Amino acid sequence: MKILIVGSGGREHAIAWKAAQSPLADKIYCAPGNGGIAEYAECVPIGAMEFDKLAAFAKEKEIDLTIIGMDDPLVGGIVDVFEKEGLRVFGPRANAAILEGSKAFSKDLMKKYHIPTAAYENFTDAAAAMEYLETAKYPIVLKADGLALGKGVLICGTKEEAMDGVRSIMVDKKFGDAGNALVIEEFMTGREVSVLTFVDGTHIAPMTSAQDHKRAKDGDQGLNTGGMGTFSPSPFYTPDVDAFCREHIYQPTVDAMAAEGRPFVGIIFFGLMITAEGPKVLEYNARFGDPEAQVVLPRMNNDIIEVMEACIDGRLDEIELEFARNAAVCVVLASDGYPVAYEKGFPVTGLDTVKAKEKDGYYVFHAGTKLEDGQILTNGGRVLGVTAIGKNLKLARQRAYEAVEWVGFENKYFRHDIGKAIDEAEEN
Ligand code: AMP
Ligand code: GLY
Numbered sequence: 001m002k003i004l005i006v007g008s009g010g011r012e013h014a015i016a017w018k019a020a021q022s023p024l025a026d027k028i029y030c031a032p033g034n035g036g037i038a039e040y041a042e043c044v045p046i047g048a049m050e051f052d053k054l055a056a057f058a059k060e061k062e063i064d065l066t067i068i069g070m071d072d073p074l075v076g077g078i079v080d081v082f083e084k085e086g087l088r089v090f091g092p093r094a095n096a097a098i099l100e101g102s103k104a105f106s107k108d109l110m111k112k113y114h115i116p117t118a119a120y121e122n123f124t125d126a127a128a129a130m131e132y133l134e135t136a137k138y139p140i141v142l143k144a145d146g147l148a149l150g151k152g153v154l155i156c157g158t159k160e161e162a163m164d165g166v167r168s169i170m171v172d173k174k175f176g177d178a179g180n181a182l183v184i185e186e187f188m189t190g191r192e193v194s195v196l197t198f199v200d201g202t203h204i205a206p207m208t209s210a211q212d213h214k215r216a217k218d219g220d221q222g223l224n225t226g227g228m229g230t231f232s233p234s235p236f237y238t239p240d241v242d243a244f245c246r247e248h249i250y251q252p253t254v255d256a257m258a259a260e261g262r263p264f265v266g267i268i269f270f271g272l273m274i275t276a277e278g279p280k281v282l283e284y285n286a287r288f289g290d291p292e293a294q295v296v297l298p299r300m301n302n303d304i305i306e307v308m309e310a311c312i313d314g315r316l317d318e319i320e321l322e323f324a325r326n327a328a329v330c331v332v333l334a335s336d337g338y339p340v341a342y343e344k345g346f347p348v349t350g351l352d353t354v355k356a357k358e359k360d361g362y363y364v365f366h367a368g369t370k371l372e373d374g375q376i377l378t379n380g381g382r383v384l385g386v387t388a389i390g391k392n393l394k395l396a397r398q399r400a401y402e403a404v405e406w407v408g409f410e411n412k413y414f415r416h417d418i419g420k421a422i423d424e425a426e427e428n
Helices: 010-020 051-060 071-076 078-084 094-101 103-112 126-134 159-171 176-180 239-259 293-299 304-313 351-355 393-404 420-427
Strands: 002-007 027-032 065-068 120-123 140-144 153-156 182-186 191-200 204-212 215-217 221-224 229-232 265-275 278-285 327-335 362-366 369-372 375-378 382-390
Touching (some): 002 010, 010 362, 078 094, 094 103, 094 239, 103 182, 120 126, 140 159, 159 176, 159 182, 191 239, 204 239, 229 293, 229 393, 293 327
Antiparallel strands (some): 120 182, 215 221, 362 382, 369 375
């Protein structure tokens, strides 16, 4: 098979790395790709939002399967464009990707189908939102309706903060059109877990659990980022929690989308909060997480192409997912200053050291890099993700931080506490 992957981050590197192991994959292309993906795939300089060019490329090269990694093209309807051209593609159509594209839509869906989530109200008018805040309970959570690079959520401790938040999202349009509508929701406490699930429109195949660290600095301080590190599995995602989620969250969400005439094919990323009252949905995404993919895929024993093909054909019930009984930790190496301002263009050293130890369970997934004259250069805020496998989380964490030291570049920055809270919880 000829395969095209659309995207350019660490997640797409992990997908390309996994796809390259499939005996079904004869040739892989990636648009636009990055310096690391180039090892497994021929990178093509077409942007992820250039749907017509991508479809024309897929036709010209007789691509058998296109995999969409990123949210923007999915929400923008890339799958519809490919399907119209008779091309086979893995990912939800725009009318299903709205599960991620509109938080107001997803909240209303959960309410209608009794899927556990935080209590909320939707607003399209700033004055009405502010009036609601007068009598609300604090802390409270504000969410810009649309896509905002994972940064459109504000947790507000006081009424004043929340009023400022409404102004910045709905009036000043800090997140652009994503702030045309606003969800105001109850603040939940508990353990956060992410579960990525293959979906074929009808059936579900949940993958092993993972947890992200969204804040830029140690101790969950600093600004929200795309994700500074992950671990898998989460010790808080017990078999009881899994059973509850399958029955009351995952399957009902897929059934609800089908009932609404929006059958979902692809990946649903369930962002969950395990509260004292049980698991509730924090958010849905319509794709693999980044850097969740970088800890989940190295633990997956299945052929990813086979699973994706089963999703497209509606026969996911024939597939049994299997994950190794170990753990993985991914530490993101960023450029100092991310997520605000940072420099690019520095040479990266030590990548071969990690690569040479791949058979021992060390991996490096490129996020913001480019290959220039045979040299890998930093080319983004999140530069690389270093993943290590271990028998348990504590060992995986030790090994990931060991490998972090092998890789060098100017302005290298990373969090020192990825998975630390978990080590401590496991020891007690
Ligand atoms: P989201 O993009 O919806 O996942 O939100 C980003 C982060 O904000 C989540 O990972 C949570 O840490 C936090 N968050 C979102 N909604 C809530 C909520 N209702 N209660 C508490 N924390 C929340
Ligand atoms: N790591 C969070 C996300 O991919 O949305």
